[in-house]
Amino acid sequence: MKLIEKFSGVFLLAGFFLFFGATLSLGIVPALMVDRVHPRLGLPSEVPEDFKVYYASAQLYGDALLLGRDVYIAEACWHCHSQFVRPAGNETLRYGPVSTPGEYNTILHLPQLLGTRRVGPDLSREAGLKSNDWHFAHLWNPQGTVPESIMPRYPWLFDLDENGLPVPNAKGIALVAYLQNIGYEFKDRAMSQWDHNDVLMPPTEDLALETTPSSEATSSSGDEAWE
Amino acid sequence: MGITTERAVETDPKKLEGLVDYKAVQLHFLAFFIYLAIVLLTGLSYSLQFLQKYPFPGVEILSPGRVRMVHTQGVAYGMLANGLFAILHYIIPKLTSFEVWSRKFGQALFWIYNTLVVGAVVLILAGYAQGLEWAETPKALDPLIAVTVVAMVVNWIVPMWKARAEPFYVSLWYILAALLWTPLVYVMGNFLPEYIFAGTAGAAISSMYIHDLVGLFVTPIGIAGVYYLLPVVMKRPLYSHALSIIGFWGLAFFYPLNSTHHYLYSPIPMWAQYASIVASIGVHVVVYTVIFNIFSTIGSDWKQLVTNRPVKWIFTGALFYLITCIQCAVQVTLSAQEIIHFTDWVVGHSHFVLFGVFTFWITAWVYWLLPRIWGVELYSNTLSRWHYWLAMLGIAIMQVDLLAAGLVQGMMWKAMAPFIESVSASVPFWWTRTFTGVMILTGEACFLVNIYMTWQESRRLKHGKKSLNLEVSREAH
Numbered sequence: 001m002k003l004i005e006k007f008s009g010v011f012l013l014a015g016f017f018l019f020f021g022a023t024l025s026l027g028i029v030p031a032l033m034v035d036r037v038h039p040r041l042g043l044p045s046e047v048p049e050d051f052k053v054y055y056a057s058a059q060l061y062g063d064a065l066l067l068g069r070d071v072y073i074a075e076a077c078w079h080c081h082s083q084f085v086r087p088a089g090n091e092t093l094r095y096g097p098v099s100t101p102g103e104y105n106t107i108l109h110l111p112q113l114l115g116t117r118r119v120g121p122d123l124s125r126e127a128g129l130k131s132n133d134w135h136f137a138h139l140w141n142p143q144g145t146v147p148e149s150i151m152p153r154y155p156w157l158f159d160l161d162e163n164g165l166p167v168p169n170a171k172g173i174a175l176v177a178y179l180q181n182i183g184y185e186f187k188d189r190a191m192s193q194w195d196h197n198d199v200l201m202p203p204t205e206d207l208a209l210e211t212t213p214s215s216e217a218t219s220s221s222g223d224e225a226w227e
Numbered sequence: 228m229g230i231t232t233e234r235a236v237e238t239d240p241k242k243l244e245g246l247v248d249y250k251a252v253q254l255h256f257l258a259f260f261i262y263l264a265i266v267l268l269t270g271l272s273y274s275l276q277f278l279q280k281y282p283f284p285g286v287e288i289l290s291p292g293r294v295r296m297v298h299t300q301g302v303a304y305g306m307l308a309n310g311l312f313a314i315l316h317y318i319i320p321k322l323t324s325f326e327v328w329s330r331k332f333g334q335a336l337f338w339i340y341n342t343l344v345v346g347a348v349v350l351i352l353a354g355y356a357q358g359l360e361w362a363e364t365p366k367a368l369d370p371l372i373a374v375t376v377v378a379m380v381v382n383w384i385v386p387m388w389k390a391r392a393e394p395f396y397v398s399l400w401y402i403l404a405a406l407l408w409t410p411l412v413y414v415m416g417n418f419l420p421e422y423i424f425a426g427t428a429g430a431a432i433s434s435m436y437i438h439d440l441v442g443l444f445v446t447p448i449g450i451a452g453v454y455y456l457l458p459v460v461m462k463r464p465l466y467s468h469a470l471s472i473i474g475f476w477g478l479a480f481f482y483p484l485n486s487t488h489h490y491l492y493s494p495i496p497m498w499a500q501y502a503s504i505v506a507s508i509g510v511h512v513v514v515y516t517v518i519f520n521i522f523s524t525i526g527s528d529w530k531q532l533v534t535n536r537p538v539k540w541i542f543t544g545a546l547f548y549l550i551t552c553i554q555c556a557v558q559v560t561l562s563a564q565e566i567i568h569f570t571d572w573v574v575g576h577s578h579f580v581l582f583g584v585f586t587f588w589i590t591a592w593v594y595w596l597l598p599r600i601w602g603v604e605l606y607s608n609t610l611s612r613w614h615y616w617l618a619m620l621g622i623a624i625m626q627v628d629l630l631a632a633g634l635v636q637g638m639m640w641k642a643m644a645p646f647i648e649s650v651s652a653s654v655p656f657w658w659t660r661t662f663t664g665v666m667i668l669t670g671e672a673c674f675l676v677n678i679y680m681t682w683q684e685s686r687r688l689k690h691g692k693k694s695l696n697l698e699v700s701r702e703a704h
Contacts, residue, residue: 004472007391010400014479015407019443022483023415027435030487030499031419031428040425073358076292086492088565089641101494104426111358111421112429116489118569118636119277121646143279148651150277156287 038102050132050180054173061177068178069108071171075154082115083124083182096125096186108181120151127180128187135176136168246320248330249600254337255313256593260675262305262344263586267671269298271664277657288352296351296363302581303361303440304344304372310589311448312337315383315402317596318455322399325386333382340375343368361437362417369417376413380406397471401451404479408443412436427494434495435486441580442482449585450474450517452592453541457524460537460595466523474516481509491564507559514552521545536611537591543619544587551580566641571656572633575626582667583622590618590674597678601685610677617670625663632656 003009043062047055055061072078084099085091092098103124104112130138137144140158142151157172168176275281276291283289316333320326327333347364350356355365364372387395387403395403416436420429458465465471484506487499522545525531531538554576557563567573598605605611632653639649 002394004476005394005400007387007395007403010395010403011407014400014404014476018479019408019411019483022486023435026484026486026499026502027415027419027432030431030496031424033496034426034428034431034494035424074293074354074356075290076296076356076363078358079292079295082569084493086565086568088492088561089637090643091640093643094640094646099494101427101496104430104494105428106425110425110429112424112426112433113358114427114430114490114493116360116569117573118640119650146647148647150279150650152276152281152291153285154290155285 034101034105038105041102041106043107044181044184048180048184051177054177064174064177065108065181067171068174068176068181069113071157071175072113072178073111078113078115079117080119080151081121081123082118083122084114085122085124091122095122096183099124103183103185108178120149123179123182125183125186127182127184132176132180135179136172139168139172139175140166243321243324246324246326247317248320248327248333251316251327251330251333251337252313252596253600254334255309255316256597258309258337258341259306259313259589259593260678262301262309263671264675265348266298266301266306267664267668269294269301271661271668273298274657274661274664278654278661287354293352293354293356296356297348299361300344300347300351300363303445304347304364305341307445307581307585307589308344309341310586310592311445311452312340312379314452314589314592315448318398318451319383319386319402322396322455323386323390325389328382328385332378336375336379336382340372340379343372343375347372357417357421359416359420359433359436361440362433364417366421369421373410373414373417377410380410396455397465397468397475398451398455400475401447401454401478404475405444405447405451408439408447412439412443416440430490430493431487431495431499434489435483437489438486439483442478442485445581445585446482447478449588450478453521453545453588456537456592456595457521457541460535461524461528461531463524463527466520466527470516470520474513474520477509477513477516481506481513485510488559491559491561491568504559504561508556511552511556514548518545518549536605537595539615540587540591540594543615544584544591547579547583547587547622551576551584554579566637567633568637569640570633570636571629571653572637575629575633578629579622579626582618583626587618593674593678598681601682603681603685603688606677606680606684610673614670614673614677617666617673621663621666621670625660625667628656628659628663632660 004013043058043065045058047058047061051061051064055064084104085095085097087098104114134145136158138146138151139154141153142149154172155166157168157175158166159169161167272282273291273295281291316327343364347368350365350368351363355367356363357366357369362369384403384406387399416433416439420433420436424432454465454471485503487495487503488507491500491504493500521541525538525542532542533539558567558572558576594605594611635652635656636649639652640646
C-alpha cells in the first residue's frame with residue numbers, strides 16, 4: 001500500500017511538514033526579518049499641540065491612542081479604510097510616500113491594521129490632513145462634511161450638552177487622537193503637498209523625494225529640510 | 228479506472244448506517260440553517276448602508292461596521308463550519324466503519340461550539356471584536372474556541388486511527404489533513420498577530436490565516452464531501468483515482484504557500500509576495516484535477532444533471548469553482564493587483580467562492596441527506612427549482628456586478644479622480660448588488676421553507692405510523 005494513501009502519510013507529510021514548512025517560510029521568516037531590521041516603536045513621548053487641551057501628559061495621550069485604536073477596531077473602521085500606500089496605481093500622488101515596514105512596527109499595529117479594502121480613502125497619511133473639528137463633525141454626521149459619503153454615523157462617540165449639542169466623549173476624542181496620529185511623521189509634508197479630498201496634483205519640484213522619506217525630512221517641515 | 232466509493236460495499240450497509248450519529252448530523256444542519264438566515268439578513272442590511280438606506284442608522288449595537296463582522300464571522304464559523312461538521316459526522320463513520328469516539332461528547336461539543344459562536348456575535352455587536360480579518364471573534368473567546376476545535380478533532384480522528392491499517396478513500400485524506408490543519412491554523416492566526424508580531428510581520432501571519440481558513444479548512448472538507456457524495460448519488464464510480472491523488476497533494480503543497488497574496492505591494496518582504504504569487508498560480512493543478520474528476524464523473528451519465536437534484540448543485544458549484552480559480556490566477560498578478568486590490572472585485576470573488584461554491588455543495592448534501600434521514604420525499608420540487616435558479620442567478624449576477632464595480636473603482640483611483648467620485652460611480656453597482664442579494668435571500672427562503680415542510684411531513688408520517696401501529700396492536704388484542 002502506498003504511503004500517500006495511508007493515515008500516517010497524510011497525517012505526517014501533508015498535515016505537519018507541508019503546513020509547517022509554509023508557515024515558517026512565508027509567515028515566521030518574513031515576520032522575524034521585519035522585526036530584526038526595525039526595532040519596535042513605543043508610544044509618542046510628547047503630546048501634539050492640538051491635543052494639549054485634552055491630555056495633560058504623554059502618558060494620558062498614549063493611553064488615549066490605545067483607546068482610540070480599540071474604538072477603531074470595535075467599529076471596524078479598518079474594514080473600509082486601509083493603512084498602507086502601495087508603490088502602484090498612482091497612490092504616491094494621492095496619499096503620499098510609499099509605506100515602509102518600519103512605520104508599522106509599533107504597539108498601535110498590534111494587531112496590524114493594514115486593511116484589505118478601500119470603501120473610503122486610505123488613512124496611512126491622515127495625520128494633519130484635516131482639523132480635529134472636521135473629524136468630530138465628520139464622525140457625528142459624515143454626510144454633513146461630504147454629502148455623497150456612505151460612511152455611517154457614530155453618535156455614541158458624543159454626549160449631548162445642556163443645549164442638546166453634541167460634544168465628543170472620551171472615546172470620540174481618543175479616536176480622533178488616533179486618526180491624527182496615523183502617519184504623524186509625514187504630517188508636515190503631507191499638509192504642504194496633498195489634499196486628498198479634492199483633485200490633487202502635487203508640487204512638481206518635490207516629486208522625486210516622495211518615495212524616500214528620511215528622518216531629517218520628517219523631523220522638520222518638508223520644504224526647509226530639502227532646501 | 229474507477230474505484231469503489233466506500234468500503235460499505237464490503238461490509239453490511241445496515242451496520243454502517245447504524246454507526247452514524249444522525250442526531251449530531253441534524254443538529255449541525257439545523258445550526259447551518261439558522262446561520263444561513265442570519266448571514267443573509269446581515270449581509271443584505273449591510274449592503275443597504277452603501278445606498279445610504281441602512282435600516283438602523285445611529286444604533287450603536289447595530290452599527291453597519293459591527294453587523295458586517297457578524298456577517299463574515301457568521302459565514303465562516305456559523306454557516307459553513309456547521310454545514311461541514313454535519314458532513315463530517317456522516318462521512319467519517321461511513322468510510323472508516325467505526326463510530327466517532329463518543330456520541331454524547333460530539334453532541335455536547337455541538338452545543339459548546341455554537342454557544343461560543345453566538346457569544347462571539349453578541350460580543351462583536353457589543354464592541355469587543357478582535358482586529359484581525361476573518362478572526363474577529365473576541366480575544367477572550369479565542370482560547371475556548373481553540374480547545375473546542377481540538378476536542379472535535381479528537382472525536383473525529385479516533386475512528387480514523389482505528390482504521391489506519393487500510394488505505395483511505397480520497398475523502399478521508401482531505402478530512403484527515405483538514406482536521407489536523409484547522410486547530411493549527413486557528414491558533415496561528417488568532418494568537419501570533421494579536422500578541423507577538425506587530426505591523427507588517429503581523430500582516431504576513433494574518434494573511435496566512437485569511438487564506439488557510441478557506442484553503443485548509445473549508446476547501447478540503449468541501450471537496451471531501453463532493454468526492455463522497457457524487458459517486459453515491461450518481462451510482463457511478465469516481466472517474467480517476469490518480470487525479471484525486473495529484474489534486475490532494477497539490478492542495479497540501481500549494482495552498483499553505485498562498486498567504487501573502489492578500490497583501491501584495493505591501494511592506495511585507497517582496498520575495499514572500501513573489502513566492503505567494505507563484506504558489507497561487509500553482510493551485511491550478513489542484514483545481515483542474517478536482518474539476519476534471521467531478522465533470523468526468525458527471526459526464527459518464529450526464530442526464531443526471533437534469534434528473535438528479537444533488538448532482539445539479541454539485542455541478543454548478545464545481546463550475547463556479549472553476550471560474551473563481553481562473554480568476555484567482557489572473558488577480559494575483561501584480562499588474563492586476565494594481566487595479567483591483569482594495570476594490571469590490573475582491574468582495575465579489577469571496578462571495579462567489581464561499582456562497583457559489585461551498586454553500587452550493589453543502590446544499591447538495593442537505594437535499595440528499597435530510598429527506599433520506601427522515602424517510603420522506605422532498606416536500607416541493609417547485610420550491611427547490613425556485614431556490615436553485617434564484618440563488619444561482621443571484622450569485623452569478625452579483626459576481627459580474629462586483630467585478631465590474633471593482634474595475635471602475637480601481638481605474639478611477641489610478642486616474643486620480645477625487646475619491647468621492649469613485650464612491651458615486653459605484654452606487655449603481657451597489658444597487659444591483661443589493662438586488663441580487665434580495666434574489667438570493669428569496670431563493671434561500673424557498674429552501675428553508677421547503678426543508679421545514681419536509682420535516683413536518685416526516686413528523687406527520689412518524690406520528691401517523693405510530694397511531695397506525697397502536698390501532699393494529701389494539702385490534703390484535
